[in-house]
Amino acid sequence: MIWKLEITCSLVFGFAMLSIANAGDPDILTDFVAPNNTIIDANYFTFTGMRQLVGGEYPPTFRALKVSMNEFPALNGLGVSYAVLEFPMGSVNPVHIHPRASELLFLVSGCLEVGFVDTTNKFFNQSLKMGDIFVFPKGLVHFQYNNSTKEPALAISAFGSANAGTQSIPTSVFNTSIFEGILDESFHAKRATIQKIEDGLKA
Helix, strand or coil: CHHHHHHHHHHHHHHHHHHHHCCCCCCCCCCCCCCCCCCCCHHHHCCCHHHHHCCCCCCCCCEEEEECCCCCHHHCCCCCEEEEEEECCCCEEEEEECCCCCEEEEEEECCEEEEEECCCCCEEEEEECCCCEEEECCCCEEEEECCCCCCCEEEEEEECCCCCCCEEHHHHHHCCCCCHHHHHHHCCCCHHHHHHHHHHHHC
């Protein structure tokens, strides 16, 4: 009976370790993944879409320039991606999640208020200054906000997935045709209040 227990424990531990090992993007069995009929040279491994940032003006509202496998196919299978976040004065990157990766944010210029909420509803927030780094754990609701009235902010985010995904909480909740009674009950709010939020997101 004892040996059966030991085998069972070993199997459980083995499966647990296997699931941990596969928590990120799956490993590939080649140096890289390239589509058929694609010319593979140094250009395939080069992304030039960030050149627009050099000497450019800040946008009027928050903007994220993403470099995932969707924009840069060479990242497919490599388990990394990137984003440059531009924050004009008073702008916010609304509450959202990345379902497939943690986010490591480096503040290049300006200041940012950042925060996330864990699964016990504990709120972790921080005031970042230029040169600071902050990590947002995978799948947790988080945000970034430039509350300065004097200067914009610029941040770079790295992700541990070639396609981290972004799900905007306001859009997912209020702009996806969820039955109105569900939202009314979930937020303990009157229909007129929910409707006002929905209309604001469509504007």
